[in-house]
Amino acid sequence: MNPVTLEHITKTYEAGKVLAVDDVSLEVKEGELFGLIGPDGAGKTSIFRILTTLLLPDKGTASVKGYDCVKDYKAIRRSVGYMPGKFSLYQDLTVSENLHFFATLFGTTIDANYSMIKDIYEQIKPFSDRRAGRLSGGMKQKLALCCALIHKPEVLFLDEPTTGVDAVSRKEFWDMLQTLKQQGITIVVSTPYMDEAVLCERIALIQSGKIMSVDTPETIINAFPVQLYAIKAADIYRLLTTLREDQTIDSCYAFGEYVHVTFREGTVTDTTGLKQRLEQQGHRQVEIKEISPSIEDSFIRLMQEKNLSEKNSSDGRKGDHM
Numbered sequence: 001m002n003p004v005t006l007e008h009i010t011k012t013y014e015a016g017k018v019l020a021v022d023d024v025s026l027e028v029k030e031g032e033l034f035g036l037i038g039p040d041g042a043g044k045t046s047i048f049r050i051l052t053t054l055l056l057p058d059k060g061t062a063s064v065k066g067y068d069c070v071k072d073y074k075a076i077r078r079s080v081g082y083m084p085g086k087f088s089l090y091q092d093l094t095v096s097e098n099l100h101f102f103a104t105l106f107g108t109t110i111d112a113n114y115s116m117i118k119d120i121y122e123q124i125k126p127f128s129d130r131r132a133g134r135l136s137g138g139m140k141q142k143l144a145l146c147c148a149l150i151h152k153p154e155v156l157f158l159d160e161p162t163t164g165v166d167a168v169s170r171k172e173f174w175d176m177l178q179t180l181k182q183q184g185i186t187i188v189v190s191t192p193y194m195d196e197a198v199l200c201e202r203i204a205l206i207q208s209g210k211i212m213s214v215d216t217p218e219t220i221i222n223a224f225p226v227q228l229y230a231i232k233a234a235d236i237y238r239l240l241t242t243l244r245e246d247q248t249i250d251s252c253y254a255f256g257e258y259v260h261v262t263f264r265e266g267t268v269t270d271t272t273g274l275k276q277r278l279e280q281q282g283h284r285q286v287e288i289k290e291i292s293p294s295i296e297d298s299f300i301r302l303m304q305e306k307n308l309s310e311k312n313s314s315d316g317r318k319g320d321h322m
């Protein structure tokens with residue numbers, strides 16, 4: 001049996017008014033580094049809290065290591081490690097006091113499981129007498145990871161561990177996850193940073209509580225159905241407005257210094273013609289090139305398709321009442 005499963009999990013708040021998780025089914029495989037990728041409010045934390053038994057689902061079933069997330073909550077709490085999104089350690093306790101505290105809570109000692117945290121703890125050891133509240137973001141994150149690992153969990157849940165952390169610490173953190181994975185721990189990690197998706201073996205793209213796609217990052221990228229273009233001009237904002245009005249263009253959105261564009265199905269993709277039209281409309285330094293999509297492009301495409309199908313089904317329902 002897969003170590004993490006969700007079957008038709010739904011979670012609402014405020015007496016059903018806020019739909020946070022919408023009929024989600026997922027399986028995470030043994031020893032996998034699995035990413036839950038989505039923006040703020042997508043439902044990632046709600047899913048983590050259900051899997052770590054801190055929240056009850058409205059509907060559906062979930063299990064971790066074969067234990068039911070509702071009935072077997074005690075067994076789950078013993079066998080998982082959880083690093084919540086918000087910094088969860090005791091700010092007034094020192095680094096070593098925090099670690100001792102979490103070890104004691106799980107009925108173990110730092111010495112007993114030191115091999116588990118050694119590589120990470122060695123990096124914060126020089127600050128072992130410093131209060132957690134006075135550590136840098138990257139250090140706090142390393143300490144939180146040590147505390148989540150101190151009882152040798154079989155499954156590790158990390159909710160947005162790199163949010164608000166500098167680029168170097170983010171890189172170091174992902175290197176640590178790769179090392180932990182090699183020790184056989186199943187890791188489920190969430191992030192709003194699309195560039196981190198490619199560091200996972202498989203990912204689920206989540207938006208408004210719905211899973212839009214689950215696969216390897218590579219397969220999701222390869223499934224992008226059309227050719228993508230990047231267009232640049234001296235005035236990027238005016239370029240975006242012009243492109244939105246162009247009848248041949250299906251979608252366009254700002255992406256760094258470029259606008260990413262796909263053409264409508266059935267239209268002849270004439271980039272030379274488009275360049276000329278843009279220049280005739282006063283755009284300067286126009287550049288158009290074919291590019292390969294990134295996970296972020298795939299996410300945007302899936303989101304647009306989801307919105308369109310929801311709109312069509314809602315229009316259909318309205319039509320039924322007429």
Ligand SMILES: Nc1ncnc2c1ncn2[C@@H]1O[C@H](COP(=O)(O)OP(=O)(O)OP(=O)(O)O)[C@@H](O)[C@H]1O
Nearest residue numbers: 013014018019020039040041042043044045046047
């Ligand atoms: N206790 C709550 N009461 C009401 N609404 C909530 C509550 N917790 C979460 N929500 C709402 O549920 C939706 C999903 O939130 P959730 O925290 O699970 O998403 P997330 O992807 O983890 O985003 P974030 O990073 O912002 O926490 C959001 O619309 C959020 O505002």
